[in-house]
Amino acid sequence: xxxxxxxxxxxxxxxxxxxxxxxxxxxxxxxxxxxxxxxxxxxxxxxxxxxxxxxxxxxxxxxxxxxxxxxxxxxxxxxxxxxxxxxxxxxxxxxxxxxxxxxxxxxxxxxxxxxxxxxxxxxxxxxxxxxxxxxxxxxxxxxxxxxxxxxxxxxxxxxxxxxxxxxxxxxxxxxxxxxxxxxxxxxxxxxxxxxxxxxxxxxxxxxxxxxxxxxxxxxxxxxxxxxxxxxxxxxxxxxxxxxxxxxxxxxxxxxxxxxxxxxxxxxxxxxxxxxxxxxxxxxxxxxxxxxxxxxxxxxxxxxxxxxxxxxxxxxxxxxxxxxxxxxxxxxxxxxxxxxxxxxxxxxxxxxxxxxxxxxxxxxxxxxxxxxxxxxxxxxxxxxxxx
Amino acid sequence: xxxxxxxxxxxxxxxxxxxxxxxxxxxxxxxxxxxxxxxxxxxxxxxxxxxxxxxxxxxxxxxxxxxxxxxxxxxxxxxxxxxxxxxxxxxxxxxxxxxxxxxxxxxxxxxxxxxxxxxxxxxxxxxxxxxxxxxxxxxxxxxxxxxxxxxxxxxxxxxxxxxxxxxxxxxxxxxxxxxxxxxxxxxxxxxxxxxxxxxxxxxxxxxxxxxxxxxxxxxxxxxxxxxxxxxxxxxxxxxxxxxxxxxxxxxxxxxxxxxxxxxxxxxxxxxxxxxxxxxxxxxxxxxxxxxxxxxxxxxxxxxxxxxxxxxxxxxxxxxxxxxxxxxxxxxxxxxxxxxxxxxxxxxxxxxxxxxxxxxxxxxxxxxxxxxxxxxxxxxxxxxxxx
Numbered sequence: 183x184x185x186x187x188x189x190x191x192x193x194x195x196x197x198x199x200x201x202x203x204x205x206x207x208x209x210x211x212x213x214x215x216x217x218x219x220x221x222x223x224x225x226x227x228x229x230x231x232x233x234x235x236x237x238x239x240x241x242x243x244x245x246x247x248x249x250x251x252x253x254x255x256x257x258x259x260x261x262x263x264x265x266x267x268x269x270x271x272x273x274x275x276x277x278x279x280x281x282x283x284x285x286x287x288x289x290x291x292x293x294x295x296x297x298x299x300x301x302x303x304x305x306x307x308x309x310x311x312x313x314x315x316x317x318x319x320x321x322x323x324x325x326x327x328x329x330x331x332x333x334x335x336x337x338x339x340x341x342x343x344x345x346x347x348x349x350x351x352x353x354x355x356x357x358x359x360x361x362x363x364x365x366x367x368x369x370x371x372x373x374x375x376x377x378x379x380x381x382x383x384x385x386x387x388x389x390x391x392x393x394x395x396x397x398x399x400x401x402x403x404x405x406x407x408x409x410x411x412x413x414x415x416x417x418x419x420x421x422x423x424x425x426x427x428x429x430x431x432x433x434x435x436x437x438x439x440x441x442x443x444x445x446x447x448x449x450x451x452x453x454x455x456x457x458x459x460x461x462x463x464x465x466x467x468x469x470x471x472x473x474x475x476x477x478x479x480x481x482x483x484x485x486x487x488x489x490x491x492x493x494x495x496x497x498x499x500x501x502x503x504x505x506x507x508x509x510x511x512x513x514x515x516x517x518x519x520x521x522x523x524x525x526x527x528x529x530x531x532x533x534x535x536x537x538x539x540x541x542x543x544x545x546x547x548x549x550x551x552x553x554x555x556x557x558x559x560x561x562x563x564x565x566x567x568x
Numbered sequence: 569x570x571x572x573x574x575x576x577x578x579x580x581x582x583x584x585x586x587x588x589x590x591x592x593x594x595x596x597x598x599x600x601x602x603x604x605x606x607x608x609x610x611x612x613x614x615x616x617x618x619x620x621x622x623x624x625x626x627x628x629x630x631x632x633x634x635x636x637x638x639x640x641x642x643x644x645x646x647x648x649x650x651x652x653x654x655x656x657x658x659x660x661x662x663x664x665x666x667x668x669x670x671x672x673x674x675x676x677x678x679x680x681x682x683x684x685x686x687x688x689x690x691x692x693x694x695x696x697x698x699x700x701x702x703x704x705x706x707x708x709x710x711x712x713x714x715x716x717x718x719x720x721x722x723x724x725x726x727x728x729x730x731x732x733x734x735x736x737x738x739x740x741x742x743x744x745x746x747x748x749x750x751x752x753x754x755x756x757x758x759x760x761x762x763x764x765x766x767x768x769x770x771x772x773x774x775x776x777x778x779x780x781x782x783x784x785x786x787x788x789x790x791x792x793x794x795x796x797x798x799x800x801x802x803x804x805x806x807x808x809x810x811x812x813x814x815x816x817x818x819x820x821x822x823x824x825x826x827x828x829x830x831x832x833x834x835x836x837x838x839x840x841x842x843x844x845x846x847x848x849x850x851x852x853x854x855x856x857x858x859x860x861x862x863x864x865x866x867x868x869x870x871x872x873x874x875x876x877x878x879x880x881x882x883x884x885x886x887x888x889x890x891x892x893x894x895x896x897x898x899x900x901x902x903x904x905x906x907x908x909x910x911x912x913x914x915x916x917x918x919x920x921x922x923x924x925x926x927x928x929x930x931x932x933x934x935x936x937x938x939x940x941x942x943x944x945x946x947x948x949x950x951x952x953x954x
Contacts (some may be wrong), residue, residue, distance in 0.1 A: 516636075517862075
């Protein structure tokens with residue numbers, strides 16, 4: 183009976199009834215082999231940082247660049263048919279194109295560990311493959327040249343851990359903004375199936391030109407994607423909060439630079455090939471589209487990586503007898519990809535909910551205090567991933 | 569003051585306050601030079617059709633193919649850098665890949681009219697450029713071989729008119745389904761600016777594997793994109809309707825083939841180049857993402873064309889003095905693209921709202937009669953565009 187119901191849901195495209203639950207950390211570190219390190223700096227003109235995701239073993243990684251103003255490194259190497267088949271780490275960082283140097287620091291750390299693409303007989307004859315994507319946060323802390331550099335990447339990779347991942351004003355989200363409010367880093371995970379053996383997780387640094395909330399109601403666009411109880415007491419803003427927000431639109435204030443970008447990654451323990459991780463990244467962009475409006479603009483470099491490590495099998499969706507083996511396999515993949523999109527939407531909402539006001543940039547929580555409690559979620563766990 | 573507010577909205581990515589209103593026909597035919605003809609057949613094993621969009625003068629057309637199972641014709645010719653720079657007509661059609669023959673009939677009609685890419689001195693020395701995208705509706709009327717062919721394309725092109733465009737079970741939407749309900753054709757338009765001189769419009773044939781409504785609440789995902797009063801009395805389904813729908817999920821019913829695809833076009837009278845129409849098509853896919861879940865699956869060939877004809881100038885967004893001329897231009901483009909995405913979302917919602925139950929496929933209106941009135945909108949105008 184349950185199987186038949188799933189079959190029908192697959193046919194109808196209604197996946198939500200499939201058994202799914204948040205992972206224990208509700209973070210990308212719920213995928214075995216994924217560790218995260220974050221470097222953040224908030225003094226001396228800095229308001230920026232970097233988030234480094236390390237894979238052990240190395241992961242199959244695809245990428246989808248949708249925005250009109252991206253800044254990336256090593257993404258050409260991720261195209262199907264190229265030499266490199268595994269990625270050792272990913273960098274999400276502030277600092278605009280200057281921030282691409284962060285990847286060099288991560289490479290240095292990995293080289294010391296002997297991790298990377300083997301190019302010779304020696305244990306250190308390696309070239310670590312470290313793609314990177316940047317967001318624009320120059321001058322948000324006051325200093326135009328206060329940016330993450332190679333030493334920031336080295337530190338983040340060295341400190342990477344498998345514990346909780348701090349959200350909000352951390353790492354690449356330290357200086358991020360999202361439309362009219364503070365942006366940040368967000369992460370989420372989901373475990374799928376009767377035995378919860380399939381994990382899909384995402385991390386994003388939300389620095390969007392578009393707004394994460396409906397300007398008419400104040401509600402987060404990504405709120406519907408959250409699981410029940412994921413962010414307790416989240417609700418609609420009060421009329422007073424809404425009126426104050428709408429009035430604020432008429433005040434004089436300087437125009438902010440139209441330079442943005444949301445960057446992130448969706449990762450799974452399902453064994454996927456490069457074409458599949460690329461497709462997963464592409465469909466994950468739909469998660470941005472649902473959580474941010476407008477999105478993928480010429481001012482955004484919106485870039486999503488898709489990563490696979492582990493050897494879990496695809497969830498079974500539909501009965502093979504009724505739709506054929508090939509379709510059943512593709513149905514499982516489509517389900518997985520859609521979960522990725524939803525997890526991205528959740529991570530965006532969580533990033534904005536976790537962000538805190540700083541440097542004159544108001545947070546969503548401070549803009550609409552009636553909509554959410556201050557610490558509604560176990561978002562900072564004090565794990566090694568600082 | 570108003571200009572400053574717009575500037576702030578541009579910076580915040582909050583465009584909705586920009587003056588905008590529905591076009592007089594609320595259809596793609598609100599763009600001067602666009603005509604539409606639809607061929608539909610519902611007897612003798614047929615439940616399929618074709619929608620042909622003609623451009624006079626020929627249009628600059630880009631395309632974005634996002635689904636995993638597309639069926640297209642002449643889309644390679646639309647890549648920037650190629651010989652062809654103008655498109656004479658577009659075909660959206662049922663019949664899966666067989667339906668690509670429809671374009672041949674459109675070409676024959678245009679050749680007779682002497683319209684096309686000029687290849688010689690004679691008035692009929694032309695090759696009409698007619699890209700096409702198909703959706704999967706084979707056997708929905710009972711006959712596997714009952715498909716639109718070249719004669720259908722000829723008839724639709726011959727009958728094309730500049731009046732209202734029928735929505736629902738018409739043209740390429742005749743046999744379409746959308747998740748668990750009947751799909752169809754939808755169209756919408758918006759006029760922008762103080763003098764409403766910029767027009768953005770869309771037409772879609774919704775045949776999605778994903779659902780157009782939230783299975784938990786019954787509300788259309790695309791409902792929020794509609795303008796106030798666009799579909800009168802549209803609201804939340806009653807508890808009774810919802811309970812009946814949720815119960816129906818447990819009934820035995822045969823699995824439907826997992827073959828789908830939503831196809832459409834966004835068109836504007838703003839003068840755009842090929843790279844810009846391609847970008848407009850790409851961002852329009854976000855409109856599908858917001859109105860359908862899941863979307864862009866391996867079973868969908870989701871394809872959107874972006875077309876420009878006319879010489880309207882970009883809307884002015886932001887003050888040049890505060891963000892620079894280049895940024896002001898890109899802000900206008902981004903605004904235009906986002907309007908395209910919203911217009912696609914509206915067209916999807918309208919397609920599903922206009923569709924009628926047939927051949928055992930329940931319409932949204934019949935599934936949730938409490939959510940909408942039977943003829944809430946002037947969706948069939950009896951114009952020449954049958």
